[in-house]
Every structure is written in C-alpha cells, then in structure tokens.
C-alpha cells in the first residue's frame with residue numbers, strides 16, 4: 001500500500017461516497033485564517049462567497065467526492081452494532097507541510113449512517129465545538145481543529161427550535177476506536193487488518209519498519225493506549241470533562257474528538273458530571289481515567305486478531321498491552337500536577353500534596369481554574385479567603401512552600417513557570433452561551449472577542465478580565481446534554 005494512500009482510496013465500506021444537503025442562505029460566521037494558512041489553502045479557496053458554499057457543503061471540493069465512514073461503539077457501556085458518520089462528511093484529504101489533513105463537515109445533512117436523524121447540527125453546539133477545539137489547541141491538548149463555521153436560518157428541531165450551522169473540522173484522521181470495533185464485531189477480520197495497515201502506514205510511519213505484523217500492531221496499539229492515557233491526564237489537570245466518552249468518540253490518534261456536552265469544571269467537585277443526559281455519572285470527572293482504560297480494553301479486544309493467528313495467544317497479547325495505559329496515565333498526570341504547583345522533581349508525597357489541595361478546593365467550592373492560577377500569584381492573603389477551612393489551607397500552604405523551596409528554584413522563576421501551565425482562561429459554559437446568543441442575532445463580535453482570549457489562555461489580558469470569571473452568582477448553571 002502506498003504511503004500516500006488516502007482514506008477515500010480504500011473505498012467502501014471504509015469510506016462511502018455521500019452527498020451533502022443544500023444549506024439555504026449559508027453565511028460564514030467565522031473562519032480560522034491561521035489554520036487555513038497552515039493547510040496551504042489558496043486565498044480563492046478560502047475567502048469569498050465560493051468558499052462559503054464549499055464550507056456549507058453546497059459545492060464539493062474540487063476533485064474529491066465527499067465520503068462518510070461506518071463505525072460502531074460502546075455507548076454508555078453497551079455495544080451498538082452500527083453507528084458511523086451520520087452527520088459528518090469527509091470533504092477533502094490534503095497533503096500539507098505538516099502531513100495529511102482530513103477536512104470534515106459536521107452538520108451538512110444526513111448520510112447513509114444517519115439512522116433516521118436529520119444530519120444537522122445547531123449553531124449553539126457548533127459554536128461550542130469551534131471554541132473548544134481552538135481553546136484546547138491553545139492549551140496544548142491534542143485535539144481536532146476548527147477551520148470554519150457557517151450558519152443558516154434553516155430551522156432545526158431539538159428541545160426547542162434552533163438554527164443550523166456547519167463546522168468544518170480538521171485532523172490528520174478522524175478514525176475512532178469504534179471503526180475497529182465495527183469490523184471486529186462483524187467478523188470482518190481481513191477488513192480490520194486493511195484498516196489497521198492504513199492507519200499505521202499513514203499515521204504511525206515510524207512503525208512501518210517493524211517487519212512482523214503482529215509485533216507492528218502490538219507497538220501501534222501500545223501507542224494508541226498511551227496517547228489515550230496521556231490525553232485524559234491532560235483533561236484531568238485542566239478540569240475538562242468530555243461528557244460522552246463512548247468508544248466511538250475516542251480517536252486512535254489520541255485527539256480530543258466530538259465536542260458535545262463537554263465542560264471545563266468551574267467549582268471543583270470530583271464527582272462532577274458535565275453531561276445532563278449522563279444520569280448515572282458514568283463519565284463523571286473522577287471516573288474518566290478508569291473509563292479511558294475501559295475504552296482501551298474494548299479497542300484491544302477488537303484488535304486482538306491483529307496480534308496473533310491463534311485466538312488464545314491473540315487475546316493474551318492484547319491483554320498484555322493494557323497496563324501501558326496506567327503507566328502512561330500515572331506518569332503524565334503526576335508530571336502535570338507537579339507542574340501546576342511549580343514543582344519539577346518527582347518526590348514521594350507529591351500525590352498526597354495534590355490530593356489535599358483538591359479536597360480543600362472541593363470543601364471550599366473553589367473554582368478549579370482560578371484557584372490554580374491564584375496559587376502561582378503566591379498571594380496567601382487573597383487565596384486563603386477562598387477556602388472554607390483557612391487553617392487547613394494554611395497548613396497545606398506551608399507544606400507546599402517547604403516542598404517547593406527544597407528544589408532550589410527562585411520564587412519569581414516558579415511563578416513564571418506556573419503561569420505557563422495554569423491557564424487564566426478556559427471556555428466556561430456561560431461565555432459560550434453569551435457568544436451564541438449574539439451569533440443567533442447575526443453578531444459574531446462576542447465570539448471573536450472570546451476566541452482571541454482563548455487562543456492565549458495563559459496571558460493576563462487585563463482588558464478581558466470578565467472572560468476569566470465564573471458564571472455570575474445566582475445564574476442557574478447551564479445544562480448541556482447530548483442534544484446538539
């Protein structure tokens with residue numbers, strides 16, 4: 001198989017030609033010029049009315065027939081035999097300076113995998129996806145990106161009537177754990193192997209020289225598992241909850257994928273559930289690391305046949321990969337918690353120090369993002385008033401100061417380091433909501449102002465202090481659900 005093989009070239013059932021549905025009155029609300037430049041898009045393909053039609057799905061990308069892919073997945077713990085790109089269309093595969101990039105429209109109408117749904121996405125959720133992708137990218141978290149957001153007056157029925165929007169998102173690949181589950185659970189093992197071969201050749205080229213396929217696939221799966229673990233460790237240390245960590249929403253490249261009812265936690269609660277539809281709290285903040293591991297176990301089950309011809313040996317090899325998750329998770333999460341406290345060296349007792357702080361934050365109903373940011377400012381007087389147990393916080397503070405001083409790093413240097421890892425700005429639900437309300441009136445300025453701040457989340461932006469604040473007291477918390 002050629003190293004330049006596209007997903008489209010694999011043909012059906014991997015990528016089935018599907019067409020977008022005309023979006024009436026399409027208008028571009030916002031476009032990501034920097035990403036367009038990175039992709040090497042020609043100005044005429046990016047600016048002007050023709051580009052709007054392209055990113056609305058109203059015209060095909062020159063030389064490329066749009067495709068949809070089939071996948072399956074474990075949704076809230078239960079296997080669903082067939083899902084797929086119900087409202088996502090691959091509209092281009094580009095070779096860029098940074099490698100292959102896929103462009104996908106979300107909400108451009110139903111595909112053969114829509115299962116009776118309308119194939120659309122509403123402005124509210126599209127805008128959240130756009131903002132969150134770019135915020136995560138700026139925070140250094142692997143994620144799909146957002147290239148453009150097109151709106152329309154087309155009515156879309158959700159809990160209330162809303163209007164349609166189409167996001168164009170970008171990633172090296174949108175392949176999910178669920179793609180592999182689909183072929184394994186339908187006993188299409190040869191097709192499974194073809195897909196794995198494609199992914200390794202395209203996206204893990206450093207493994208191409210591993211001659212024995214079983215070993216090559218074992219190394220590939222180990223990397224996938226490690227990337228997933230590191231991703232969730234990053235989420236945890238940013239207070240980010242995905243909301244729907246089903247295996248069909250897990251990227252084989254370890255990207256944050258499918259922004260739906262996600263949330264950056266405001267008041268720290270270990271049992272916080274950001275998705276209103278998740279009534280059992282399966283994807284609560286504190287459950288996410290273990291859920292990530294469970295999802296990896298499902299991927300390994302699905303891919304066992306790639307590891308050995310004999311089923312028992314294959315299963316054994318697949319199970320032997322899983323511990324890579326915990327190792328990678330523990331190493332990354334502790335490295336990141338330490339960094340958030342301005343610590344560099346690994347010492348015994350660090351995990352306890354972090355846990356004591358999180359417990360105090362939970363008792364004090366403290367804002368996760370602002371609390372870590374304030375620690376870096378080292379203003380004990382201002383800080384301790386945030387905690388409901390000031391004496392316990394003082395004791396923690398003293399222990400932290402001692403621990404930090406023992407590394408021999410000056411206070412100014414530590415403060416600077418902490419500012420580079422503890423963001424001041426994250427995408428708070430109420431901010432996205434305000435930007436949505438303005439956008440629904442056709443005003444993109446609030447969205448642009450917010451985006452500018454989220455793109456530089458570690459800076460002070462004195463004029464933008466309002467974007468750092470939690471939802472105003474008394475304002476009921478916004479409920480975000482799977483309805484999008």
Ligand code: AMP
Nearest residue numbers: 083084085086087114117118119120258
């Ligand atoms: P999600 O909950 O967004 O991860 O979606 C789960 C599955 O439902 C995926 O296969 C989606 O493509 C599909 N889906 C969700 N919303 C729609 C929609 N409005 N139209 C068609 N398919 C959808």
Ligand code: MG
Nearest residue numbers: 248249257258
């Ligand atoms: Mg999804």
